[in-house]
Amino acid sequence: MIAPLLDPAGRPLSAYRAGAGDAPLVLLVAHDAATQQRWHRCAEALADAGRQALVLGAEALCGDAALQVATLRAVLRQLPARPAIVAAGAAAAPVLAALSGGEPDPASALVLIDPPDPLCDDASIGARACHAAGTLALPVLVLASDGAEAAALDIPAAEHACLADGAGETQDAFDAQLIEFLERRVPRAPIDYVGGSDQRTLRDALGTFATGVTVVTATAPDGTHVGLTANSFTSVSLDPPLLLVCPARSSSSAPILAEAEFFAVNVLHIGQQPVSTLFATRGADRFADTAIELWERGVPILPNSLASFECRRHAAHDAGDHFILVGEVERARYAPQRDPLLYFRGKYRRLHFA
Numbered sequence: 001m002i003a004p005l006l007d008p009a010g011r012p013l014s015a016y017r018a019g020a021g022d023a024p025l026v027l028l029v030a031h032d033a034a035t036q037q038r039w040h041r042c043a044e045a046l047a048d049a050g051r052q053a054l055v056l057g058a059e060a061l062c063g064d065a066a067l068q069v070a071t072l073r074a075v076l077r078q079l080p081a082r083p084a085i086v087a088a089g090a091a092a093a094p095v096l097a098a099l100s101g102g103e104p105d106p107a108s109a110l111v112l113i114d115p116p117d118p119l120c121d122d123a124s125i126g127a128r129a130c131h132a133a134g135t136l137a138l139p140v141l142v143l144a145s146d147g148a149e150a151a152a153l154d155i156p157a158a159e160h161a162c163l164a165d166g167a168g169e170t171q172d173a174f175d176a177q178l179i180e181f182l183e184r185r186v187p188r189a190p191i192d193y194v195g196g197s198d199q200r201t202l203r204d205a206l207g208t209f210a211t212g213v214t215v216v217t218a219t220a221p222d223g224t225h226v227g228l229t230a231n232s233f234t235s236v237s238l239d240p241p242l243l244l245v246c247p248a249r250s251s252s253s254a255p256i257l258a259e260a261e262f263f264a265v266n267v268l269h270i271g272q273q274p275v276s277t278l279f280a281t282r283g284a285d286r287f288a289d290t291a292i293e294l295w296e297r298g299v300p301i302l303p304n305s306l307a308s309f310e311c312r313r314h315a316a317h318d319a320g321d322h323f324i325l326v327g328e329v330e331r332a333r334y335a336p337q338r339d340p341l342l343y344f345r346g347k348y349r350r351l352h353f354a
């Protein structure tokens, strides 16, 4: 946990935080309100990518150039770890000047977006910034907007790239570009699990496999419908057409699913997150307000799902505290235009293309 940040005079600075306290730190420096808003959204994407993001309020850069540098230096001294620093436009010069003369570099990486040319009208800061640029040993990425003149910055070994503009989805594309650079140049230490050690680490390791989300349903002999949210879904065979899903033995649906002659797997689209939550909530009446339709085999189909597969039970195999339910697909329907609901590292996600 980072304590409140103070300026050189001991006054508190506003900062927006996102991500876990023990994750590698990214400091996003804003020089105006619009950039600050953009950094807030970027901070959430960084947090989703396993980083801790700190957005320094634009007021940190509102004094004269020398004060801006002093404030940034004070902030860097107060951080518990060397951050990767991201700065755009006019923030480039004070950031570079704040990094000058530090031994070792007080940051782990630097990303500059559209640094101006000249770097700064203030001669003393400009000179320090340019000197720092020439001596930095850390990984640096300089991004230039389409059509913008890249500053004649002499940073040995800096990577230069165009600021991504993913067909209008500029923010997503930029976030992806930034995360890719950090993953490559500021990698995190991997976490180890050793057989028999803590289950939480194993769950986290398995949670790195991104999946879609399904709701598996069946009908009990007395006509009661059962169903649960499951992401342990896999296609198995085309000939014969087989799929599998792994329900927990402890789930209330397990006794029916383990014996049912027929079951269905409904693959959820991005708009069905509430359905996923409902079918994963202990004690909830999952079918009270859920629209269903029945096909030939009488198992509940969730209409308008991304895909639904009606299956005849093919096999059920013991698998520790779960079982592997294999079904032969008798009928399927899918909606080719929709986006899937995704699940990754314990959170719902959506597709985005960089």
Ligand SMILES: Cc1cc2nc3c(=O)[nH]c(=O)nc-3n(C[C@H](O)[C@H](O)[C@H](O)COP(=O)(O)O)c2cc1C
Binding pocket: 213, 227, 228, 229, 230, 231, 232, 233, 246, 247, 248, 249, 250, 251, 252, 253, 276, 279, 280, 281, 282, 283, 322, 343
């Ligand atoms: C995204 C997601 C994926 C899940 N995947 C599975 C799964 O593959 N197998 C399983 O048994 N439970 C899975 N669960 C948990 C079950 O949905 C949940 O434990 C179950 O609905 C509890 O039902 P019960 O209270 O009626 O026993 C998942 C939950 C979520 C939110």
